[in-house]
Amino acid sequence: MLDVELALARALEHTGLAPAGAAEELAALADANALDLATLGRGGEAAATPVPALLRALRERLGDGAAAEYLHRGATSQDILDTASMLVAKRALGPLLEDLGEAAGLCAGLAERHRHRLQPGRTLLQQAAPVTVGLKAAGWLSGLEDVRTWLAEIRERELAVQLGGAVGTLAALGDRGLAVLADMAGQLGLVEPPLPWHTIRVRPARLACALGVALGMMAKVARDVILLAQTEVAELSEGGAAEHGRSSTLPHKRNPSGAVAVVACAQRAPGLVATMLSSMPQEHERGAGGWQAEWETQLQLLRLAGSAADSLTAVLRGLHLDTDRLSANLELSAGLLMSESVAAALAESLGRARAWELVGQATQTAAREGRPLREALLELDEVLAAIDTEKLDDALAPERYLGVADELIERVLPTRRGRASAS
């Protein structure tokens, strides 16, 4: 808020509305550390905004000079708070975008290094058919890149100065209101809006949405990590320092703490985004409750997204793949994972319906008796008649049933050049 009052003071000087020197007088005395936050808090309670109390505190420090005379001229409380909140967003999005970029880069690395590494694909948490670690990582990459791009656009185009004065006409600045607005935007590196957005809350709502979607996407990656790190799956584990993931009671535990932290942050986002949306219909020229509800909510979204991105990056950086478990898990169902592949192969001669029926029968025998699917299939005369064992073994080979997984990875991997600039 001090940065905003100062930018306003400088803009008043630049446009001839305040005498030279007033802004520097303010700059010299406007020290956040010198303010008593409890007093501002109590003032905020009385006025439904902390700005009047801030101005009182500043005026006390400024005494009688030009700075006091021109402080806050032309602005209303909401101008200061909204612009300050946009500045905070701009600053918070910096490290968040870097972390998201790094996380995406780490996924790209995984996708490249493991593009041919087989993994059971799972639908409704049941092994379904083979995928590759690379394809899974490519999915993560594409989602993270999407949300990163969106947040970067918002940082560039959506974060705007607020300046309208009491009711949005800039009346207290005479005919120089637009010049002051433009000057402030330039100083603060924020967008100059076409008109004040005191009660047109598309900007904060859209920022909240992008943060919410980004958190949802980060949680997708984290939830996969948690599921893959289960004792019974164990294809992945989080690395990290000695104390990472430790329990207060269990000596052997290595919890996926980083991924859990990401999920915990994301878990809180939908409710906060809903608050930002339900606060949009603000009354006339200033909201009576909705606007005030945005303040902490937006801050929390920024903090949660920032924390999650930091944790996610650490998780991805330290991720350890257990290739033995990957192989073992592929074998776990003794071929059931390949049922679609086999059915498709049989369908060539038997037709879809009969092929699916036979394979269904064989998978049930195999599951019931705990035997490999191959064995159960070879007991069926109709199968033997329809396909030779070589072709059957081809159909049972996971590495031959990956479709266009590799091309799909290629489609989302950044080009060498793109990658270089992203990291």
Place this chain on the structure above:
Amino acid sequence: MLDVELALARALEHTGLAPAGAAEELAALADANALDLATLGRGGEAAATPVPALLRALRERLGDGAAAEYLHRGATSQDILDTASMLVAKRALGPLLEDLGEAAGLCAGLAERHRHRLQPGRTLLQQAAPVTVGLKAAGWLSGLEDVRTWLAEIRERELAVQLGGAVGTLAALGDRGLAVLADMAGQLGLVEPPLPWHTIRVRPARLACALGVALGMMAKVARDVILLAQTEVAELSEGGAAEHGRSSTLPHKRNPSGAVAVVACAQRAPGLVATMLSSMPQEHERGAGGWQAEWETQLQLLRLAGSAADSLTAVLRGLHLDTDRLSANLELSAGLLMSESVAAALAESLGRARAWELVGQATQTAAREGRPLREALLELDEVLAAIDTEKLDDALAPERYLGVADELIERVLPTRRGRASAS
């Protein structure tokens, strides 16, 4: 959390699981002010709970004695955090219930003092038919009493100790787990649950719901106040100290800041309650994200409800009624407010359909020409034939069209005795 570890230590002593004196040793050294919160925070990040870092910090202070040896014995991190969070809730509900009781009492006072004071009743923000200030206040009272009672029940029956050890079996306490649990509950004034509720989250969910409904109800009252305080309505205004409701730019403004604060708090509740509900399906014996998302969310709900209750009480305490404006607003529609009353009177002889038609016609004439409804009615021969002017004037008198408003008020006013105990 220190209080919980201490209660556990005492319970271990009481049940013979720790030597006499261990708890007092802990009590002497477990000083919240001596802990470095930043260290705990970083530890919390690494372990997805702050408890291991807290234990490390305590053990450093405790050295090698019995207190260190028995600290946290039998408990898991979640036992400490959940119990601590229930303790915080218990403490926070104290002043909240007092404030709600005072707010309800103030509404009861309004209902009594103004039980015959006429006010335009408004539906969809249009004047509809007369009510009394007392009836409106009685509605507020009934809602506030409902949520107060609910929260009081929750405080009594729902806030429970958590103690289950690593997976909820209390295995590390041998056969004395239930004795330790009961002892802790007694010490802390919390409920002894039938079994650990590590991932059975009905308790925190229900607390959140009650806080959410209470906030919604408080906002109902506050929104009515804001609407009644509008410049164009002005039936009510907030009192308060000199700086209350002041604007940073407008010398004349007296904003309904207290009511706005209530609405702003309540605005944030639905999203937070949703977070608590969506966090309920926690995995197996400990949630991987859902539980962690509850911590700050529950705190915020408590803080928001507490703040809102404090503001609402202040608003109701200082409420100023402008009886002249009440009368003027009743006259504003020049009788249109009484259209149902007149139609009902006419229906006695003309039947419902024709009566409504005639009155509809008269209200349109009156509205179009800006004349009193009475004049427009008297111009209709069919009306003159159906009703004499005395009866018409009766039907146009708001004070004669209040139905059972008075009995309704009586039904919710606390008895003298009830009131005494409530306040």
Place this chain on the structure above:
Amino acid sequence: MLDVELALARALEHTGLAPAGAAEELAALADANALDLATLGRGGEAAATPVPALLRALRERLGDGAAAEYLHRGATSQDILDTASMLVAKRALGPLLEDLGEAAGLCAGLAERHRHRLQPGRTLLQQAAPVTVGLKAAGWLSGLEDVRTWLAEIRERELAVQLGGAVGTLAALGDRGLAVLADMAGQLGLVEPPLPWHTIRVRPARLACALGVALGMMAKVARDVILLAQTEVAELSEGGAAEHGRSSTLPHKRNPSGAVAVVACAQRAPGLVATMLSSMPQEHERGAGGWQAEWETQLQLLRLAGSAADSLTAVLRGLHLDTDRLSANLELSAGLLMSESVAAALAESLGRARAWELVGQATQTAAREGRPLREALLELDEVLAAIDTEKLDDALAPERYLGVADELIERVLPTRRGRASAS
């Protein structure tokens, strides 16, 4: 809505406000199947409530008799809609409570049958220490019973008639408004509220909360089922008919479709509950948007809770336990699951700190080298000195490290009598 208008007509007769026979005339003609829903819909759009269009349609059918004359007398649209929505809730809660009762009973059965059946307890989805299947089912039972009891209370005490007339004074019923209200409550089996609750929305908000918490609790059970049914865990599977859980492409798949349906229903509840809460602050005597937003939202919550309870009951009824996999999963970590137990045993002679350190070391060796924890422990001289192998083997036996699991189950199992009445 027809049932409500009819109950009102009868109440008018009972209290002498309408002539005998008017209600039966209405009963004869008020046939839901004869109404054109599209016309009601368009009327609802124009009036922001469907009631005026419903009345027009009814009056057309009724012609000129007493039924038409007294139809809807004294009521406002909201009286009809709110009471109708409470009636729907009452009816929908019937089967929902039965299903929840059956689900709880099925959990009680599981808890009894499998009270000594060992299962790995899992925290943050990592195997942590042993529990029993019975204890897990007892946790489910306790949560389901809690929400069932709450919903039953709400059905009994919270579902109320709405009757207030235009602005809540019952003015159009003269001095007999309260008698009409009481009569309607008796007829419809709903609560008689102390005063109209047109804009005091604690009742619908509380109903929504209870449905939301019930859905959250059901999803807890369902999520556990889904996780236990994973190919790699496979301790449980859903039974059901032949087509249950089938995939459109994969012949071998048996998806946990029932549990997925429960989670899908519950997933939608938090947002809907939030809508009910954010709709609470309704303006003056009738909400301008908030009330209207409740209609479909409450219906959806009832439908989702009903569907989820139906699916959950089916899931629990057909649940198949794979005891071999339970045993195999307990062995999976080769003893790591018992680390706390061993550390506690060692702590008796070595003290807590050293015991945890040694076990931590052994678990790392075991995990790194893929060997049993027992082996890694026996290689440590300090361990050998501190404990004899018999005691060590005791400490490594899961069935001896269950604490008070059995007593906890006992605490939540219904008594024989209670169970009888519940089912």
Place this chain on the structure above:
Amino acid sequence: MLDVELALARALEHTGLAPAGAAEELAALADANALDLATLGRGGEAAATPVPALLRALRERLGDGAAAEYLHRGATSQDILDTASMLVAKRALGPLLEDLGEAAGLCAGLAERHRHRLQPGRTLLQQAAPVTVGLKAAGWLSGLEDVRTWLAEIRERELAVQLGGAVGTLAALGDRGLAVLADMAGQLGLVEPPLPWHTIRVRPARLACALGVALGMMAKVARDVILLAQTEVAELSEGGAAEHGRSSTLPHKRNPSGAVAVVACAQRAPGLVATMLSSMPQEHERGAGGWQAEWETQLQLLRLAGSAADSLTAVLRGLHLDTDRLSANLELSAGLLMSESVAAALAESLGRARAWELVGQATQTAAREGRPLREALLELDEVLAAIDTEKLDDALAPERYLGVADELIERVLPTRRGRASAS
């Protein structure tokens, strides 16, 4: 869903994976009206998706030909449902975008026609300082244009075909998976995604966000209309047909039903958007609950946004401005509305602090005694000394204190050309 299966069948033909004619055979028999929805519903319950039951129903109709053999080849249930849901979105966004365009155009018309029409600006629902009707409409316009543009972009770039087969590798289509995907995208007018997005839910989440923000923005306009239509403000009213806004009991009422409908729709959006966001972290290759929760939720958001836009357009089309009430309301505070203006004028000679103090004093006198601010000011000697009455009257003239309102309107009005294409 039929359209998607058909597009898939055609794409299989185009890429040589199905024989010529199979698709037309399907086209001839795939008739939505011939399907029994109840059967599909029950099947959907059993399989957690309706697609298997749909396929069974189609295969029954298709008999043994090529269409049956190639139906659904290469696809998984989610491919069909996700693509269908994107198609529905594409179709629903058509009229929604048109309505939003018309609403924006109507706001532009208001802004132009009333750009100099004075209106009290209101903050926290208190009259604060003058604005113009045009500026208020310009604010609405800018917000509506923003959300319209966003939704149009989403329609163009975000709505994508889903095609991945069982686990996202397109394995069942051999090496022609990408060709089939591209062909389907072309046929359906949807985007071709870089890779399947079965569990990368940025697309549906972003669509939901845009709909939520659009609904929030529409509700801002509607809430302003409702507030301006209050009996005591009455600057605006909704027009519409005879039955529009009628009450079931009050002959005189003309409720702002259209605006209420908009608010009611928007009220439900935040919770639904939250559901879409909380459903994002879907497990591995297919979500177990999260995905299924999206289906109805997205439909509801589309329906609510569509309804709201339709209602809002009707409201804006019929809006009636009461210019007498606008003038009367400006006079209501007898000059208090101009306090900032007067204080600024006095500050030129007296300095900010003293000027604000004096005006504050005069506004209190005026308010307390019910006299014009001008009178109260003229009683203060210091004011008389500081300013002549002509300058004072200038400062008290609302039309001279509008700042850059006109330029602001200009900045958001579409150019003549843009307007032509918009309308």
